[in-house]
Amino acid sequence: MRRWSDHSIFWQVYPLGFTDALNAAPGHRLTRLVDWLDYAVELGVSGLQLGPIFAAETHGYDTLDHLRIDPRLGDDADWDELAAACRDRGLRLLLDGVFNHVGRGFKAPEHWFRRTGPAPDDLAVFEGHHGLVALNHDEPEVLAYVVQVMDHWLRRGASGWRLDAAYAVPPGFWRAALDQVRPHHPEAWFTGEVIHGDYPAYLAASGLDSITQYELWKAIWSSLNDGNFFELAWSLERHNGVLEAGLPLTFVGNHDVTRLATRLTDDRHLGHALAVLFTVGGAPSVYYGDEQAFRGLKEDRPGGDDAVRPAFPAGPADLAPFGWPVYRLHQRLIGLRRRHPWLARARTRPQHLANTAVALVSTAADERIVTLLNTGDTAVTFSVDVTGLALAESDNPGDARTLTTVPPHGWSILA
Structure with missing residues (x-):
């Protein structure tokens, strides 16, 4: 039997940025997302993937209390309103769980933290960030706390968790936590942020359902920019191995990377x-604004994430007109994904396979879809079997093209 995650397509939102709450006074901003849920449904997604929403010191990844909504976003009543609105529309809610580290103001006994020495301030931090203090995952009380937090929000309407910086946590910790959470929430889905390394091995050791597919993300834009589809082909073969171990969260943009529209040359x-995103295996996620061709450069400096975590207007009618063609392109491709x-x-x-032309054949049992990509300056006629297939989508759905010939800088999907 298929799980709900097998049908999932997420719209990812960073609430503190989306609602312009980062430097704001306390207020009831979380419910602003309710006004955007119909926009998300019309886009075609089936889930809302939220960035941090719990009480934190600054950007949300420096948590102070995982059991309290950030006062800049609101309170429990605001969460209940959003959860109910999502449920009414059939949207699953995926929460961001920051359990590798916490803010310096997090109140807990000293033995909850990893230490680097005997002095009171000799606390391990996450990747050099002084404000992010690392938790001690060998401590049973930390495990009990994480289990409590997961259970609390799953009972209150969440359908799963994205586990931030999962790669920095011993995989056995996640397995121990999920062994306690899953019996009460058998349908819950857990994806871990893993950037480098052996994805299948981490899935096997951790018991997670999914990891973030950064390797495929990089291969997609890099192969397009460099005219090197061999890189994409190599990553897709590895991606097939990940799919043997779990259902990876796939994406071409998120809250931590330069926007796709900026990254592409x-x-x-x-x-x-x-x-590519919508015709390969995985659970696709669309980062808010990418569906409107937003631009933004991620920079390695204080505040360097601001450009990729912007505020959204009050409602869809206030968006600039230039982004709507890209929104409609997302609708078409998400629609194709949902039909298959x-x-x-x-x-x-x-x-x-060539440097600037590739036919990607996606199969499962007796099903087949062929995606033809051409980034060269001349038309390409692909040598690929298209028996039983018809043109399902293309870069220019109004033109009359043969099934196997794709114009310069064009693409087609045959289904």
């Missing part, structure tokens, strides 16, 4: 990236 290739839900578990392999 040729605007004509944005559709190519999306065509088997793609979540599909394996994808390249055919007709």
Whole structure:
């Protein structure tokens, strides 16, 4: 039987930025998201993936209390209103759990923290950030606390957790936590932020359902920019191995990276990236604003995330007109994905592979979809079997093209 996660397509939102709450006084801002849920439903997604919403010192990843909504966003009543509105629309809620580290103001006994020496301030920190104090995951009380937090919000309407900096936590800790949480929430889904390394091995050791597919993210935009589909082909073969171990969270943008529209060196290739995202295995996630071709450069400095975590207007009618064609492109490709839900578990392999042209064949059982990508300056006729297939989507759905020929800088999906 398929789990709900096998049908999931998320819209990821960073609430503190979305609601312009980062430097704001306490207020009831979380419910502003309710006014955007119909926009998300019309986009075609089935879930809302939230960034940090719990009481924190600054950006949300320096948590002070995992059992309290950040006062800048509101309170429990605001959460209940958002959860009910999502439930009414059939949207699953995925929460951001920051359990590797906490803010310096987090109140807990000293033995809850990892130490680097005997002095009171000799506390381990996360990747050099003084304000992010590392928890001691060998401490049973820390495990009990994380289990309590997970259970609390799953009981109050969440459907799963994205576990921040999961790679920095011993995988056995997640397994121990999930062994206690899953019996009470068997449908809950857990994805861990893992950037580098052996994804299948981490999934096996941790018991998580999913990891964040950073390797595929990088290969998508890099292969387009460099005219090197061999990189994408190599990453997709590894991606097939990840799919044997779990259901990776796939994306072409998130709250920690430069926007896709900024990253790509040729605007004509944005559709190519999306065509890959929505025709390969995994649980796709769309970062808010990417569906409107927002731009933003991630910088390695204090405040360097601000450009990729902007405020949204009061409602969709206030968005700039230039982004709506990209929104409609997302709608079309998400619609195709939803008509072929088997793609979540599909394996994808390249055919007709060249530097600037590739045919990606995604299969599961007796199902098949072929995605043709051409980033070169001349048309390409692909050598690929298209028996039984028809043109399902393309960069220019109004033109008359043969099934196997794709114009310069064009793409087609055959289903």
